[in-house]
Amino acid sequence: MAILSLDGLSKRFGGLQAVDNVSFCVQQGAIKALIGPNGAGKTTLFNLISGFIPPDSGTITFDGSPVQRLRPHQVAARGMARTFQHIRLFPKMTAIENIMVGRHVHGRAGFVAGMLNLPFTWKEERLIREQSLEVMEFLGIADLAGAEATRLAYGQQRIVELGRALACGPRLLLVDEPAAGLNMRETAEMASLISRIRDRGVTVLLVEHDMSLVMNISDEIVVLSYGQKIADDQPLAIQKNREVIRVYLGEEHAAD
Amino acid sequence: MNIDLFFQYIVAGLTYGTIYAVVAIGFNIIYNATGIINFAQGEFVMLGGMTAVTLHQILPLPLAILAAVIITMAVGALIEILFIRWLDRPSVLRMVIITIGISILIREASLHIWGEGVRALPYFTGSSETSIRLGGVFVSPQVLWVVGISAVMVILLNVFFTYTLPGRQMRACSANRDAARLCGINAKNMVTLSFVLSAGIGALGGSIVSPITYVQYDSGTQLAIKGFTVAILGGLGNSAAAVGAGMILGVLESFSIAVLPAAYKDVISIAILLLILFVRPSGIFGSSEAARLSEF
């Protein structure tokens, strides 16, 4: 069953057709990767799906209902969380506080309850903290809980950001270049984390440049080039796809 | 409203519109060079007018105005060097607050130097009674001076930015500061120059308009907010459009007096400002849009 399906999605920035009539599905419980050369429109597609920019045309169906007109926070509240290509952690907050923000949609203490410090908010806060700590333990970063998030090592920041998205309790997790800036060992760890997240029942859609990571963990791969979908298949088939090889390596390799 | 009164309002509107356009151009010059909105822009106008009035006691009128412009330019340079130059990529909020602080200091200094009195230069030709008949409308010769000098000023500015080396360098800096720096342009000096120019333009505007509008230590704030309205209306950074926008605001304001008590005149123009900001925020904060786009 498809948890996310895009149908005829297009977005133009001035003279640039960033996303051109793209359609594909993400199956429930799968890891799907979105690859393509630089400027292929991958991040734009992510921003369209998560509601950061509205599409010019086309529909996005998440969990059976259209979401292409929703604002990002509404999309998030429906169970879709994302990370950012350039890490966007909250400064001046500890790692666990960052992750606790991820639990926001599951709380209900508003302005009045917060100001009056009503007893139910204490229980809620305790629960949010416990659940956030659980996420950190799952990701193996529980020892970083009290550290200021933006002062952590780069690789650790990536995991905290992943944890923040995971804390939302999403059914679909969008991960934007999780291995960017990581060394080989960290990349392997990241791959195993993403697999384990999928094993928990969270569907994953990821944009990534690192082919070893993509080929190892993805169930399916979509390839974009100049905003258009040129392939949508299983990893082994993608590796043999002439069009994909041509786009990535040039004409002469495709002829081999 | 009869047709003569109608044109009378138009003339009054164009006069005030000219000075708003001058303030807006001052905003634009500094904005283009730095990305900063200088909240003390109105104070340059006030300072120019006040200084010219004082100097006119000992100097002939043209020399008094020239000296006032030069002094205000020096103040502009001093402000940039003391408060702006050495800051490393300051946040917008910080710059807003610093320039507001500067405007307060200039205003308070003026209060201590000149007191609360209302001042004005004499009419350049004739007196407040003289008027020239243009068609069916009586126009004060000072209005012609204001519009004429402002027009010459705008033309000279255009020549400066198009044909002279420093003008071109300033434009290069506003287009791409880092690239300009790589070409050997001293970007910091260009920022100083933008403050000098903008102070000079404000001072000249303040001097020529003072016989009609009068000048007081605190006349800067409302000039600043109206100049800003005009700058936004014309599109921030676009000085040619600011001239047209200035006329529109001036005329609108002038006609508002016919409908509402004069005490609410400022309310109208500020309401226009808010309306523009609300109605087309996407068109006017291009910068934050661009910042978001850069991530895609």
Place this chain on the structure above:
Amino acid sequence: MRPKHLQMIGFLGLVVAIQLVTRATDSAYHLTQLTMTAYYSLLVIGLCMLIGYAGQISLGHAGFFSIGGYIAAYLTTHDLSAHKGAAFVALFAKAGLLRTRPDLYGGDLLTVQPWAACLAALAVTAVVAYLVGGPVLKLRGHYLAMATLGFGIIIYRIVLGTTALGAADGISDVPGFSLLPGIEVSGNSSLRVMNYYIAWGLVAAGMVLLLNLIHSRVGRALASIHGAEDAADAMGIPTARYKLKTFVLSAVFAALAGVMLTHYNGGIGPSEASVMKSVRYVAIVAIGGMANLWGALFMSLGLNYLSLRGYFGTYDDAVFGGILIVIMLFAPDGLLRKQLLSDVRRLFAGRTAGGGA
């Protein structure tokens, strides 16, 4: 006991100590300015919440203060006797919203009850803040600053140009506000000590509410909006709504301050709505360290008191302008903060190292 409780106890102790000192030194007249300081502080802590925690500047909070103050003043002084026959007067009277009191000349005034006037003032301010805040808070940076400044000037021009609001003279002869039987907000010198405690009690209550809010789920969401708005959005936080609610909250704090100070002073004038007042409040928040409620409160206590006692003389506004520049140039994070000591040390260390090189 948690540190936040200790801070509050320390603050209350300071309030009591100041009163005891004025009594011991026979200088109770200082309490008048200290009471006024308290009401301005109420506005300042609300503004601090908006600027420091929600990250939105407002150069128009004197406007909200004045809306509150002027509505309270107008309703409690405007004589309705002439409209006695009107349906709305009868309706208000039946609801217990009106009262009769003697005027200065021995006649009778029929006016709105202070409680009803106060609630009306707060409600109107909240609605205005909601309507203005919606579009204004979509703006950023310069545009937000200019738009709020514009709002402030509009309010100033309206109160200055409206005869019904006393134009340049403002509204005077505002009666006291009896909160409970025997507890009255008024400038009557026999009630000076009581009013000092009412005012600072309100500030303390305001601090408790805001400190609670900062340490709640909402506070965390506000901090995240301030830190990285797009990421907060992606975490499901309705950023626009949270900013708007904080804006309304801070406007209501300002309006309450306006209502109370108007009853305490017995009147309000257009100078309370001036741009300089708004700028002054921002200056105090800035010097207190932006996201630092206690810092803003103590800076407000010190600076407002000195200003009201006239220590800055004719340089009053210039002092606040100067403070703004100096703080923003040299310590944009404010004066009262933990790293201050280490910064100073580093400054000197840097000097010596530079000199040696």
